[in-house]
Amino acid sequence: MTDEQSSSDGIKHAWLYKAMFRNLITEEQHARILEVLDEDDVYVDRDIWDRLDWDAPLRDTLPDVNSMFYSNAVNMLHGPDGCGKTMMMSDVALQVMARDETVFWLNYEETDAYPLLKLLRSRIDVSITPDLRSKLHVLSANGRSLVKMMPALLDFISDWQPKLIVIDSLGEALACDDVDENRDMEIARWLQQSVRRLAAAGPGVVLIDHATKANDNSMWSAGSKRKRAAITGMAYTIEVPEEQGWSRHRGGYAELRVTKDRFGKYHRGQLAWKFSVQPHPTDEAAYACTFAEYTTEAMQERRTAQQRSFLEMLEVVLVASPGAGKTYMRDGVHQEGWKGTNDQFADRLDEAMRLGKIRMEKGARNRHHYYWVESDMP
Numbered sequence: 001m002t003d004e005q006s007s008s009d010g011i012k013h014a015w016l017y018k019a020m021f022r023n024l025i026t027e028e029q030h031a032r033i034l035e036v037l038d039e040d041d042v043y044v045d046r047d048i049w050d051r052l053d054w055d056a057p058l059r060d061t062l063p064d065v066n067s068m069f070y071s072n073a074v075n076m077l078h079g080p081d082g083c084g085k086t087m088m089m090s091d092v093a094l095q096v097m098a099r100d101e102t103v104f105w106l107n108y109e110e111t112d113a114y115p116l117l118k119l120l121r122s123r124i125d126v127s128i129t130p131d132l133r134s135k136l137h138v139l140s141a142n143g144r145s146l147v148k149m150m151p152a153l154l155d156f157i158s159d160w161q162p163k164l165i166v167i168d169s170l171g172e173a174l175a176c177d178d179v180d181e182n183r184d185m186e187i188a189r190w191l192q193q194s195v196r197r198l199a200a201a202g203p204g205v206v207l208i209d210h211a212t213k214a215n216d217n218s219m220w221s222a223g224s225k226r227k228r229a230a231i232t233g234m235a236y237t238i239e240v241p242e243e244q245g246w247s248r249h250r251g252g253y254a255e256l257r258v259t260k261d262r263f264g265k266y267h268r269g270q271l272a273w274k275f276s277v278q279p280h281p282t283d284e285a286a287y288a289c290t291f292a293e294y295t296t297e298a299m300q301e302r303r304t305a306q307q308r309s310f311l312e313m314l315e316v317v318l319v320a321s322p323g324a325g326k327t328y329m330r331d332g333v334h335q336e337g338w339k340g341t342n343d344q345f346a347d348r349l350d351e352a353m354r355l356g357k358i359r360m361e362k363g364a365r366n367r368h369h370y371y372w373v374e375s376d377m378p
Contacts, residue, residue: 067293068092068256068273070233070263071163071204074195076170077256078209078221079238084246084254085208088238088275089166090119091289092206094126097135101163104156104203105138106146108172113138124280125288137162145177146194157201165198170209170227181223191230204233211237219259219269228260235260236272242339248285251278271299310348311357313338318358318372329370 069075069092079085086109093103107113116138121128137160141149146167156162167173174181179190199205209221219237220228228235236256246252256273258266266272271294280286294302310333317332318324324332330345340348352358361369 068234068236068291069164069204069206072199072202073204073233073262074191074199074230075204075206075233076209076221076227076231076235076260077206077238078211078236079240079254080211082245083238083240084275084277085238086116086168087119087277087289088254088256088291089168089206089208090116091275091291093136093164093166094120094123094132096164097132098126099163101135102160103136103164103166104153104160104162105136105166105168106141106173107138107168108141108176109168110140111142112140122286123288124283124286125290141173141176143176146173147177147190150194150197153198154201157198157203162203165203165205166208167195167205168208170207170221171223181227184224184226187224187226188229191226195230196232199232219257231260232262234258234262234265242337246277246279248279251276253277271302274298307348307351310338310340311352311355314348314352314358315372318370322371323361323363323369325368325370 077085077089093105096103105113105116107116110116120136137156146153157165171181174187174190177190177194179186181187195205195207207227209227212220212222221237235258237259238254239257240252240254244252244254253274253276255271256275258268258270258272260268274292274294275289276292277287277289280288292298313333313336314329316336317329321328321332326349329349330342333345338345349358353360357373358370359373361371363369
């Protein structure tokens, strides 16, 4: 490569990209970059390997707000309307505050902080002491530009050293800056100017967002794929199983499925947490809630319970229609209330065969007919 070529814009950008991407900058490469760019215009981190503590255990270098989210990173929690996103994050905030850490909550969903504070006050399993209350700072940000607030927010982080910053919700915050959540360039620029700067200052930032209305893309929130790229920590989607939604009159639970984990604690699609809510037996305004991590044993128990429910529905279908085919059985269990996919149906059917609950016979034209063998559940 000649010096004349290195002075062109295309080659200049190629050199810079190569240097920044690899973080392996030789003296010769660094000198050639500075020939093209003024020294004040480029930052090349040549000492990145020297700053890495090679003796520290890798797992110990993982930053965390609590066991669910990472600090010094952008995290996300998203789900459909009414699934308990704010309630879940309020519980995470209480966990952080109980460790004598500060929480900053940017509330774009309400015109004041009263609904959030009432939600916290309604907990019957946590004592909201004055010391605990002093750890929570709520800004009613409705109608305020997050980008324009950045100098003040960075000063707040410097003064108070919050462990957690919650932005509730991302869609409302984007609207206050006139950003179209479907436009990649607008989203990328806004995230770089605001959210990523907050995370770079040290705290864990959690974005609360709404799920897409498309049923085939429940793993990600609505809008631009730049949202996904902005996640430098953990992202969850919330799933509320059928008939498990909670209210003032009955308890229930939701499950958190991992959509992204930059540190590799969970794999994509893994069910990681169960959030349970139990209302007070006499006070309809009060409730208790808990997070529980799904262990290997808990996942096995969950699968066993799901298989038992599937077998109960399959028995109803085959007792009523002996000799039914796969398509008829699949439609039948769906009518009974089963919500699994076609692949999940095939897996459950194979397991039912292995357990000896059904038998298969070949009929005319090599068609398969299925019969229920016994009614006793395993």
